[in-house]
Amino acid sequence: MNSEGRVRTDQRINSDLLRPLMQTSWRFYLLVAIFGGIVAAALIGWTSQVTRGFGITGIRWPVYWGFYVTSFVFWIGISHAGTLISAILRLVNAEWRRPVTRCAEVITVFALMIGAMFPIIHLGRPWLAFWLFPYPSERMIWPNFRSPLVWDFFAINTYLTGSTLFLFLPMIPDFAVVRDKSAGLRHRIYRVLALGWRGSPKQWHRLETAMQIMAIAIIPVAVSVHTIVSFDFSMAPVPMWQSTVFGPYFVAGAIFSGIAALLIAMAVLRRFLHLEEYLHPVHFENLGKLLLMMALLWGYFVFNERLVTYYGNRPGEMAVFWRTQRESFAPLYWTMVTCNFVLPLVLMGIRPFRTITSCVIASIGVVIGMWLERFLIIVPSLGHKYLPYSYGIYRPQPVEILIAGATFAAMTLLYVLFAKVVPIISIWELKAGEHVPSTLIPPATQEHPLGELHL
Amino acid sequence: MKAIYALYPDGQAAQQAVNRLRAAGFADREITILSPQPMEEYEFGRRDKATWMWWIACGGGLVGMAIALGLTWLTETSWPIDVGGLPIFAWWPNLIIVFELTMLGAIVATVATLVVTARLGRSSVLYDPEVSEGKILVGIEDPPDTAVPDLKTTLGAVREALVKTI
Numbered sequence: 001m002n003s004e005g006r007v008r009t010d011q012r013i014n015s016d017l018l019r020p021l022m023q024t025s026w027r028f029y030l031l032v033a034i035f036g037g038i039v040a041a042a043l044i045g046w047t048s049q050v051t052r053g054f055g056i057t058g059i060r061w062p063v064y065w066g067f068y069v070t071s072f073v074f075w076i077g078i079s080h081a082g083t084l085i086s087a088i089l090r091l092v093n094a095e096w097r098r099p100v101t102r103c104a105e106v107i108t109v110f111a112l113m114i115g116a117m118f119p120i121i122h123l124g125r126p127w128l129a130f131w132l133f134p135y136p137s138e139r140m141i142w143p144n145f146r147s148p149l150v151w152d153f154f155a156i157n158t159y160l161t162g163s164t165l166f167l168f169l170p171m172i173p174d175f176a177v178v179r180d181k182s183a184g185l186r187h188r189i190y191r192v193l194a195l196g197w198r199g200s201p202k203q204w205h206r207l208e209t210a211m212q213i214m215a216i217a218i219i220p221v222a223v224s225v226h227t228i229v230s231f232d233f234s235m236a237p238v239p240m241w242q243s244t245v246f247g248p249y250f251v252a253g254a255i256f257s258g259i260a261a262l263l264i265a266m267a268v269l270r271r272f273l274h275l276e277e278y279l280h281p282v283h284f285e286n287l288g289k290l291l292l293m294m295a296l297l298w299g300y301f302v303f304n305e306r307l308v309t310y311y312g313n314r315p316g317e318m319a320v321f322w323r324t325q326r327e328s329f330a331p332l333y334w335t336m337v338t339c340n341f342v343l344p345l346v347l348m349g350i351r352p353f354r355t356i357t358s359c360v361i362a363s364i365g366v367v368i369g370m371w372l373e374r375f376l377i378i379v380p381s382l383g384h385k386y387l388p389y390s391y392g393i394y395r396p397q398p399v400e401i402l403i404a405g406a407t408f409a410a411m412t413l414l415y416v417l418f419a420k421v422v423p424i425i426s427i428w429e430l431k432a433g434e435h436v437p438s439t440l441i442p443p444a445t446q447e448h449p450l451g452e453l454h455l
Numbered sequence: 456m457k458a459i460y461a462l463y464p465d466g467q468a469a470q471q472a473v474n475r476l477r478a479a480g481f482a483d484r485e486i487t488i489l490s491p492q493p494m495e496e497y498e499f500g501r502r503d504k505a506t507w508m509w510w511i512a513c514g515g516g517l518v519g520m521a522i523a524l525g526l527t528w529l530t531e532t533s534w535p536i537d538v539g540g541l542p543i544f545a546w547w548p549n550l551i552i553v554f555e556l557t558m559l560g561a562i563v564a565t566v567a568t569l570v571v572t573a574r575l576g577r578s579s580v581l582y583d584p585e586v587s588e589g590k591i592l593v594g595i596e597d598p599p600d601t602a603v604p605d606l607k608t609t610l611g612a613v614r615e616a617l618v619k620t621i
Contacts (some may be wrong), residue, residue, distance in 0.1 A: 007464050010491060010589025145527050146538060146548040154555040162562045169569070177491075180584035195575040198582050202503035204493035206573040213512045213565045221558045228551060431589070432492040 009434050017423040017430070018181060020273050027272070028420060035413035042406030045399045046121060054124045056399055063382045063394035067404045068122040073374045074257070075115030075407065076156070076229050077250070078367075081258030082108030083163040084222040087215035096286060098433040099278045099425045103269060104262050105167040106424070110414045111261070112160045114407050119152075121403060148231040155221075155228040162218045169210060172197050173428040226254040238381050239316040240309060249301040253370060256294035256340070260366035263287050265415065267360045269424055278425050284359045291362060292348035299341045316386040323380045332372050339369030458581040459603060460487070460594020461610035462617040466497040469591040471613045473499045479609050481595060487581050489592040499593075506572065512565045519560020523553040580621060590617075 049056055059066045082104035089097035120129045132153060144150060176197040179190040197203065230250035233241040243249075263284065270279040309317050324333045343365040347358040383392050396404075418424070463469040469488065476486050483502060494500035527549040535543040570576065581596050598606055603620075611618045 007589040014588065144536070144538070145531060145552055146541065146545055151548070151551045151555075154552050158555040158559045158562075161559060165562060165566050169566070172575070173492075177587045180587035195570075196578050197575065198579060199489045199491060199586055200503075201488055201490070201494075201500050203573040203575075204490070204500070205504050206506065206508065206569050208493060209506055209508045210565050210569040213509060214562060217512070217558050217561050217565075221555070224551070224554060428492045 010431055013427055013430055013434070014177060014181065016275070016277065017425050017427050018178065020419055021178060021421065021423065022182075024420070028416065031416050032413065035409040035416065038406050038409035039413055042403045042410075045402045045406075049399050049403075050126060056397060058395045058397045058400060060392075062385065062390045062392040063379060065378050065382060066394050067375075067396050067400040068118050070371065070375045070378055071404045071407055072115050072118035072122070073229055073250075073378075074371050075111045075118070077226060077254035077257045077370060077374070078261045079108045079111035079115060079159070079163070079258065080222055080226060080251075080254040081111070081262040082106065083159075083166050083218050084108075084255065085258065085262065087166070087218050087222070090211060090215045091219075095433060096283060098429045099275075099280075100262070100266065100283055100287075101429070102167070102170070102422075102426045103265055103424060105163065106415065106418055107258070107261055107265060108163045109160070109167050110411055110418075112156065112163060113414075114410055116156055116160065148228065148235050151228045151231065155225045159218075159221050159225045162214065162221055166211075166214050166218055169207060169214070170426055170429065171422055172207070173199065174423050174426060177427050178423070223251055226251045233377065238385060239314075239320045240305075240381050241377075243305060243308075245301060245305055245308070249305060252294065252297045252301055253373060256291070256298050257366060257370035259287055259291050259294060260363035260370070263291065263359050263363040264367070267356055269419065270356075273419065273424065275425065278430065281356060284356045285354065288348045288354050288359045288362075291344055291359070291366065295341055295344035295348070295366070302337075302341075320380050320384050323384060324376055329376060329380050333376055336369045336372040336376060339365040340373065343369075456598065456600070456603060456620055458487075458594055458596045458621045459598050459606050459610070460581060460583070460592050460619055460621075461613070462583060462585050462590040462592055462619070463613065464590060464615050466490075466494045466500070466591060468613050468615060469494075469593050470497045470499055472593040472610055472616065475609045475612065476593070476595070476606075479605065485595055487592070487594050487596055489582065489586050491586055491589050491591075494591070506568075508565060508568045508572070511568045512561045515564020515567075516557045516561035518564070519556040519558070520553055522560070523549075523556035526556075527552055583619065585617075 057066070059068070086097070086101040086104045089101065119132065120126050123129055132149070172193075172195055175190050175194040176199070179187060179194045182190060227247040227250065230246040234243055234246040236242070266279050266283065266287075269275055306321070309321050323329050344362045347353050347362040379394050383394055385391070461472060463472060469490070473486060473488065477483070488499050488502070490500070528544060531544050531549075537543070581592075581594055583590070583592055586592050593610065595606060607618055610616055
């Protein structure tokens with residue numbers, strides 16, 4: 001590319017990706033009004049729950065974990081879309097990652113924020129939520145560090161801190177671009193956010209090194225978070241919970257639902273922000289293949305879990321097993337299997353079917369299926385423990401349905417607002433991808449026959 | 456005059472400008488280069504690459520690990536509660552806390568090192584918004600008055616250079 005072409009490409013990227021920040025259409029206000037309205041309705045519902053008490057929910061003995069804990073596990077799972085996928089793609093230096101990483105990382109941060117709200121929503125007295133924090137009471141009694149709920153606190157907060165920084169660091173050079181292209185109050189705000197970024201070789205090296213270190217650190221943290229969420233269940237003597245497969249099963253499910261969420265977000269952004277030139281069909285193709293692989297992995301884990309329970313043939317477990325396979329929860333169970341396995345297998349596995357539209361359809365199916373999976377892990381087991389005295393039925397009440405449903409609106413609202421203030425595709429990473437010279441392709445050496453990996 | 460610089464449309468021209476400044480007797484630390492993206496394919500883009508950031512991240516991780524061990528040890532032994540016959544200081548569950556705080560320590564140390572070594576949050580005289588449009592800036596801050604005419608010639612001698620002063 002000649003020098004004039006290079007500068008023109010940079011200007012085009014700036015102009016295309018800054019357009020949503022600089023121009024506001026009526027659609028933006030409409031979206032904010034609709035989703036903001038749903039979130040406001042959920043807030044009213046939650047206020048009502050706090051003032052009138054937990055009796056207005058369907059959560060009662062023996063099923064104390066219903067829609068709220070289902071949503072907690074679901075959103076923590078969705079959070080695996082971003083940082084984990086982005087970190088892996090960065091480490092393997094996948095060129096096609098460039099327009100995808102930020103869309104993904106944003107999902108992580110917002111999904112974690114929403115997920116982390118549920119333990120508070122689930123409290124009858126939310127103003128005492130700080131009791132969950134690891135600090136000593138006035139009698140110097142510390143929380144029990146051997147409790148999985150305390151592990152959750154550490155894991156989720158580490159992941160949230162790491163993911164927020166992982167999202168923020170590569171935004172700094174883009175804030176500098178917005179700073180340079182704006183005036184007035186907007187200029188002053190972005191000048192602060194850009195932290196005096198200039199783009200010296202030293203700054204670029206330090207930023208890239210920091211991103212590499214964080215990518216390496218964040219991958220095991222992401223895996224640990226959902227493993228620890230699975231420990232909330234597998235550490236309890238409840239039928240079908242005490243399973244050694246729960247850790248990897250939860251992690252696989254989390255990545256699965258995360259990829260589905262990412263595909264939906266990318267398709268929506270591509271359509272409404274007119275990013276067709278940046279989010280190409282190949283991005284959907286690659287993520288679609290990944291979705292297919294995760295569907296197969298999910299199917300393997302479900303088969304594994306079911307087969308071991310079936311062979312164990314313990315009465316307590318088999319009761320829950322049959323409740324989900326062919327009794328009251330069977331319609332939900334088989335809907336889950338169809339959404340999580342059959343649909344992605346057909347739509348992503350048969351090549352002519354693999355289009356952007358079918359990626360979105362399969363992803364919506366997976367999101368529904370994964371929510372059902374969380375629900376089916378929690379409720380049938382809690383409602384049918386080992387002894388008949390602890391059998392019970394859970395019926396979600398309107399306030400729970402409203403709050404759980406509104407979190408999808410909250411996610412969309414946060415995403416819309418974010419895309420309004422930050423370029424949703426990393427400008428500098430895209431520019432760097434436009435100008436990758438052949439000299440950067442790592443040469444094969446005796447020690448590295450496939451070419452040295454630049455970490 | 457606070458600075459003299461030129462804007463170039465591509466890395467090759469910027470590299471030539473840097474080479475000319477070196478030939479004119481300027482040391483690398485006196486030459487400012489600003490680009491809209493990392494340009495490691497050029498020699499100037501590989502300047503200042505050496506960093507202790509990896510080691511500092513490891514150090515941060517160790518500090519996090521020490522805090523986690525201290526926190527779990529102190530809290531569990533200062534109020535010993537027997538839970539199902541498990542040891543008071545039980546390694547398996549504590550390893551989770553240790554792991555999370557180790558990683559958190561590494562992440563925080565990395566970000567702190569980035570902020571300090573990349574001089575984030577500090578203002579600088581030499582900058583041009585054209586860099587955001589794809590231009591590459593090469594210049595000298597606080598040049599000696601006697602050297603300014605020669606610098607203008609040196610920076611302007613490269614093709615498509617746009618020489619400016621502050």
